Amino acid sequence: MNLLLLEEADFTAADRVILRDRRLTHMQEVHGVAVGDSVRVGRIGGLMGRAEVVRLETREAELQVVLDQAPPAKLPLTLVLALPRPKMLRRVFQTVATMGVAKVILVNSYRVEKSFWQTPFLQPEAIRENLVLGLEQARDTVLPEIIIEKRFKPFVEDRLPAITDGTLGLVGHPGNYPPCPRALQEPVTLAIGPEGGWIPYEVDLLAKAGLRPVQLGERILRVETAVTALLARLF
Amino acid sequence: MNLLLLEEADFTAADRVILRDRRLTHMQEVHGVAVGDSVRVGRIGGLMGRAEVVRLETREAELQVVLDQAPPAKLPLTLVLALPRPKMLRRVFQTVATMGVAKVILVNSYRVEKSFWQTPFLQPEAIRENLVLGLEQARDTVLPEIIIEKRFKPFVEDRLPAITDGTLGLVGHPGNYPPCPRALQEPVTLAIGPEGGWIPYEVDLLAKAGLRPVQLGERILRVETAVTALLARLF
Numbered sequence: 001m002n003l004l005l006l007e008e009a010d011f012t013a014a015d016r017v018i019l020r021d022r023r024l025t026h027m028q029e030v031h032g033v034a035v036g037d038s039v040r041v042g043r044i045g046g047l048m049g050r051a052e053v054v055r056l057e058t059r060e061a062e063l064q065v066v067l068d069q070a071p072p073a074k075l076p077l078t079l080v081l082a083l084p085r086p087k088m089l090r091r092v093f094q095t096v097a098t099m100g101v102a103k104v105i106l107v108n109s110y111r112v113e114k115s116f117w118q119t120p121f122l123q124p125e126a127i128r129e130n131l132v133l134g135l136e137q138a139r140d141t142v143l144p145e146i147i148i149e150k151r152f153k154p155f156v157e158d159r160l161p162a163i164t165d166g167t168l169g170l171v172g173h174p175g176n177y178p179p180c181p182r183a184l185q186e187p188v189t190l191a192i193g194p195e196g197g198w199i200p201y202e203v204d205l206l207a208k209a210g211l212r213p214v215q216l217g218e219r220i221l222r223v224e225t226a227v228t229a230l231l232a233r234l235f
Numbered sequence: 236m237n238l239l240l241l242e243e244a245d246f247t248a249a250d251r252v253i254l255r256d257r258r259l260t261h262m263q264e265v266h267g268v269a270v271g272d273s274v275r276v277g278r279i280g281g282l283m284g285r286a287e288v289v290r291l292e293t294r295e296a297e298l299q300v301v302l303d304q305a306p307p308a309k310l311p312l313t314l315v316l317a318l319p320r321p322k323m324l325r326r327v328f329q330t331v332a333t334m335g336v337a338k339v340i341l342v343n344s345y346r347v348e349k350s351f352w353q354t355p356f357l358q359p360e361a362i363r364e365n366l367v368l369g370l371e372q373a374r375d376t377v378l379p380e381i382i383i384e385k386r387f388k389p390f391v392e393d394r395l396p397a398i399t400d401g402t403l404g405l406v407g408h409p410g411n412y413p414p415c416p417r418a419l420q421e422p423v424t425l426a427i428g429p430e431g432g433w434i435p436y437e438v439d440l441l442a443k444a445g446l447r448p449v450q451l452g453e454r455i456l457r458v459e460t461a462v463t464a465l466l467a468r469l470f
Contacts, residue, residue, distance in 0.1 A: 233467045
């Protein structure tokens with residue numbers, strides 16, 4: 001945890017918070033803070049700054065907060081991602097939040113196992129919990145927007161063209177395609193397939209919606225690694 | 236598993252192997268192979284190709300092997316990595332093998348907890364197991380070389396300069412440094428610090444050995460994410 005994220009409910013005054021949960025435990029056990037110590041904090045969706053511990057008890061801590069710093073800019077990116085398997089999904093939520101993705105749209109794909117849609121990691125509280133872990137890692141306060149589009153064809157045909165409009169549309173796909181471009185300044189819509197990749201029908205449909213295939217070399221990457229590698233290359 | 240890796244001991248003739256372990260289980264349970272099916276295979280440290288299942292029993296399978304394809308090229312990279320915490324180390328071994336790193340040198344650092352050196356994931360069999368998982372993911376056959384240098388100062392002062400010689404030496408380090416370069420063709424020696432980063436003394440010592448600090452932006456990445464992001468940017 002490189003940033004202690006504060007929720008609205010933590011605030012007892014404009015510059016005071018009381019903490020009781022895992023954040024208190026973390027401050028005590030990992031950082032070993034004492035009264036008078038200062039920690040980096042950020043308000044969810046708002047500014048970052050520092051907080052001084054003014055009272056510290058076993059079950060709660062009170063902090064005096066100064067918030068004066070903007071969070072880092074988001075990447076100008078909408079990521080369309082075939083739903084990964086649950087364990088991977090959890091890490092992908094953390095990774096996209098850490099890397100600064102603005103918006104993630106989770107879609108179905110022929111190679112996504114139906115059971116993946118039943119995972120508890122898709123519950124709103126679980127999504128938020130993992131996004132918060134990613135923000136705490138990166139030192140950011142702004143939650144990425146997560147959208148679930150369970151039906152591939154209506155999403156790609158009816159809604160994706162408007163999302164792609166005005167952006168560079170790309171599909172990460174192994175094969176004889178141009179290499180993924182580098183160091184872009186413009187907004188991007190990027191689609192990343194499931195383990196085993198998109199099927200040709202899906203690549204065709206994505207192409208009709210304005211996304212052209214690009215490749216990252218002949219090595220096959222796990223979804224989490226592919227997300228990180230493509231983002232690091234693009235921006 | 237995108238490639239079934241064959242060990243020397245599996246071969247009963249130049250073009251025949253018998254499998255009995257997790258690879259047999261994986262072929263049966265995940266890929267549901269039958270006699271006559273063909274699977275992608277590679278010989279550890281050697282060529283890749285295809286194998287036909289010629290006999291399949293509950294406890295062993297026999298495959299007829301044709302190896303005719305070179306594995307993908309390695310990245311011209313020596314990665315000097317402060318020992319990550321055990322759970323992360325395991326994933327980092329898989330990631331560096333997947334990404335095609337040629338050589339990894341694990342070093343101590345002020346912010347590496349002493350207990351990390353006790354992890355069973357540093358046992359040679361455990362290292363090899365995780366590297367193999369990474370190679371199977373990427374479709375590669377060549378194990379990266381893993382070197383353990385437990386003492387930072389003698390390694391950096393006495394041995395690192397010769398390793399860095401003739402390569403571009405870089406240290407991934409947050410701060411007011413030049414951005415990490417992109418799309419290099421030349422060999423690189425890259426040092427990545429522990430959670431919390433290198434301390435200034437360590438950055439100075441690495442600089443004297445020929446490694447200059449570069450940064451990836453203001454977001455703080457987990458070690459595994461930083462490794463992937465830096466490699467995707469550099470090559």
